[in-house]
Amino acid sequence: YTVFEAASGREGLARLSEHEPDLIVVDIMMETGDEGYGFTQAVKYRDEYRRYRNIPVVMVSSIQETPGQRFPMAPELELIQPDAYLTKPLDIDRFVAVVHRALERSAGNEERT
Incomplete structure (x- = not known):
């Protein structure tokens, strides 16, 4: 896989137009406690990023609880559902399998649309 990095949600959103990814x-x-949610919300719900809505999102965190339990979030953030959620430390074999499945599902959805 080719990987592009971003240190913040803002940088990640800018990179979308530079390198349209198959998976995020x-x-x-x-940079902030729940910036990954804000990034995902923008990709999935903001009109200016609508062309990226079908890109699978794999969310990772060292938070062992269900997303949203540890951090109080705005109600609209509670709607965000990544395609997969993995906790750190990552089991690399599982991570690769989840990425592979998400890419396969995404390719299957593209063929149907």
């Missing part, structure tokens, strides 16, 4: 892996905690 995002950490919940970036």
